[in-house]
């Protein structure tokens with residue numbers, strides 16, 4: 001299996017691009033924010049514990065996050081064995097700390113696999129804040145929209161399933177600013193680490209959604225092919 005990480009600050013378009021890139025490259029999603037949102041929706045004790053952290057815009061503890069990712073990777077491997085079309089995993093929102101990055105390396109090493117490509121989506125901070133304040137998502141299927149740059153065909157109604165669109169609990173100005181600061185402190189340093197390993201590609205995320213998708217798909221294809229090319 002190949003493993004590709006989409007990395008970038010909140011609002012850079014990881015969720016938006018993950019959905020589009022996955023379809024083209026047959027990758028299965030490993031989206032921790034999405035996994036946490038479904039745990040919260042399920043209303044379990046764990047979900048309630050996560051909700052308080054999530055709503056404040058803070059990071060969920062590493063041990064909990066890593067365990068969730070390990071389960072998700074087992075699920076993807078099982079789907080692959082059962083004849084699914086999936087050729088790898090696309091990570092969105094993970095890893096976000098040095099401990100998570102180390103845990104992912106270990107998880108993959110135990111499977112005889114490794115990270116093949118890391119795509120850093122670059123967008124200026126003012127644009128990120130604007131995007132997050134206009135973000136809406138479907139309360140039923142989770143599809144992401146933007147009131148300015150990517151509106152639904154009918155006001156407040158999901159194009160895919162007809163569900164009502166809502167604003168995320170952590171898209172308040174206070175939580176957004178906390179999340180962006182956390183990214184700079186905890187996650188941005190990982191970009192340098194992956195660059196040193198030679199797996200990092202930068203993509204300009206400050207342009208129309210479809211253009212960003214094309215650039216990401218091309219970058220992943222190039223990186224993965226470069227990796228499988230015979231060495232002289």
Ligand code: AP5
Nearest residue numbers: 010011012013014015016032033060093131135145146149
């Ligand atoms: P998560 O769901 O991962 O959220 P995030 O990292 O805060 O990232 P966002 O979803 O805000 O941004 P995005 O880059 O996906 O942007 P999007 O595509 O939506 O995490 C939520 C929470 O869960 C965390 O705060 C934390 O509590 C917890 N968590 C998750 N992972 C964790 C981990 N590993 N460890 C610990 N805790 C964790 O786009 C944003 C908007 O912009 C949308 O409206 C979209 O339509 C629009 N847009 C996208 N692309 C463009 C474009 N090119 N031009 C114009 N508009 C665009």
